[in-house]
Amino acid sequence: MKAEDQASLEAVLKDEIIRMYEEVAEHPEGEFHFFHGRDAAERFGYAPEWLDEAPAGAVASFAGVGNPHERSNLQPGETVLDLGSGAGLDAIVASRFVGPTGRVIGVDLNPSMCIKAQAHAAATGTTMECHEGRMEEIPLPDSTADVVISNGVINLSFRKRKVAEEMYRVLKPGGRISITDIVSAKQLSQSIVNDPKLWAA
Amino acid sequence: MFGLLEDAGFKRVKSAVVPGFRFRQQSTQNSAEAYGVKAVMMTAEKPAEA
Numbered sequence: 001m002k003a004e005d006q007a008s009l010e011a012v013l014k015d016e017i018i019r020m021y022e023e024v025a026e027h028p029e030g031e032f033h034f035f036h037g038r039d040a041a042e043r044f045g046y047a048p049e050w051l052d053e054a055p056a057g058a059v060a061s062f063a064g065v066g067n068p069h070e071r072s073n074l075q076p077g078e079t080v081l082d083l084g085s086g087a088g089l090d091a092i093v094a095s096r097f098v099g100p101t102g103r104v105i106g107v108d109l110n111p112s113m114c115i116k117a118q119a120h121a122a123a124t125g126t127t128m129e130c131h132e133g134r135m136e137e138i139p140l141p142d143s144t145a146d147v148v149i150s151n152g153v154i155n156l157s158f159r160k161r162k163v164a165e166e167m168y169r170v171l172k173p174g175g176r177i178s179i180t181d182i183v184s185a186k187q188l189s190q191s192i193v194n195d196p197k198l199w200a201a
Numbered sequence: 202m203f204g205l206l207e208d209a210g211f212k213r214v215k216s217a218v219v220p221g222f223r224f225r226q227q228s229t230q231n232s233a234e235a236y237g238v239k240a241v242m243m244t245a246e247k248p249a250e251a
Contacts, residue, residue, distance in 0.1 A: 035225055043221045065240040066219035152240075160202060164209040174249035177211070178242070180219055183202055185237025 010158055017156055018110045025087050025116060028060035036063045041089070044180075045070060054092045058120040061087035064151035066180025069093055073178075078146040079103040081170060083135050083163075083179075084153030088117030088128060094149060095126040105145065106130035107138055136162040143172045150179040202243065211245035218242075 023030065028037055035043065037060045038051055044067040051059050068090065074080060074097035082091045085106030095104045104121070106128055108114050114130035121128035133139035135150075136159045148167045157163050167177055206214045222240035224230040233239075 035223075044219065065222055066242050068242070071242060071244050154202065161205050161208065164202075164205040164211070168209040168211060168247055168251075171247040173247060173251045176244065176246045177206075178244050180240060180242045181202065182238060183241050185239075 014109060022110065022112070025057075025061040025113065028057075034063060034065075036061070038062070040064065041067075046093070050093050050096065053096075053124060054089055055120045055123045057116070058087045058089040058092060061116075062089045064090065064180065065182055066151065068149040068151050068178045068180050069097070071178050072097075072147055072149055073176075074098050074102075074147060077101040079105065079144065079172075080147045080149060081138075081140065081145040082106045083138070083148055083150040083167070084108060084156075085117050085128075085130055086113055088120040088130075090149060090151055091117060091128045091130075092121055092124055092126060095121065095124070095128065104128045105140065107133050107135065107140070109134060136166060138166045138170050140170045142169050143175075144170045146172055146175050148175070148177045148179070150177075150181065152181055154179065155182040202241075206243065206245045210247065210251060212248050214243065214245040216241045216243045 041051055041062045046067060063086065074094055076099040078098045079102065080094045080098055082094060085091050085108045091104045091106050098104060106114065106117050108130060111132040114132055117130050118128055131139045135157060148171060154160060154163050203214055203216055219240035219242055224233055
């Protein structure tokens with residue numbers, strides 16, 4: 001694919017991603033082709049108390065594909081970056097582990113989701129800072145985080161190599177990632193790649 | 202993705218299939234299976250000397 005074609009497709013895809021995940025956040029009662037909300041979180045092993053203590057809106061909007069906390073081994077005082085933080089459930093769960101001496105940072109493509117996530121975090125009595133930005137150009141300095149978590153987001157990028165490089169850059173030496181995501185064993189057909197609705201799925 | 206993490210410099214890259222992941226619609230699930238689509242958990246470390 002030519003660079004200009006990819007850039008054009010990325011712009012369309014950005015709009016579709018924002019539209020789809022806003023739809024999940026605003027109308028979580030809707031039917032989507034992926035499981036979402038509390039049912040999905042419980043399916044992936046989120047502890048009931050994590051979900052009980054989080055704002056209903058954060059839980060209902062959950063659209064992850066697994067449980068990055070299962071192996072994140074977050075410790076009190078650590079700085080954790082949630083890449084693609086959405087409505088904030090994973091950031092809120094992370095804040096339970098890093099505690100008041102820790103720091104939770106979200107990055108999301110959609111500024112309104114950042115506002116929503118920060119409001120959800122505040123409602124639980126925790127603080128989360130959220131930055132609007134792309135995962136291919138994470139708006140953070142080098143060596144910021146002890147841990148990067150992400151849940152079902154990196155697959156949406158056309159430039160996954162750049163995402164991997166950016167996660168490496170923003171991690172402190174000795175830092176780690178714990179991510180859950182969708183992978184494909186086969187090359188997707190061009191018709192899927194060229195369809196923003198299918199790609200955003 | 203596994204290879205991209207190694208290329209970026211990560212060490213101890215590990216992955217495991219996420220049990221229980223599936224698409225809501227059976228038709229979508231069937232298409233996903235045809236392409237070998239699955240959810241995975243990946244962990245990796247940035248070397249301390251990096």
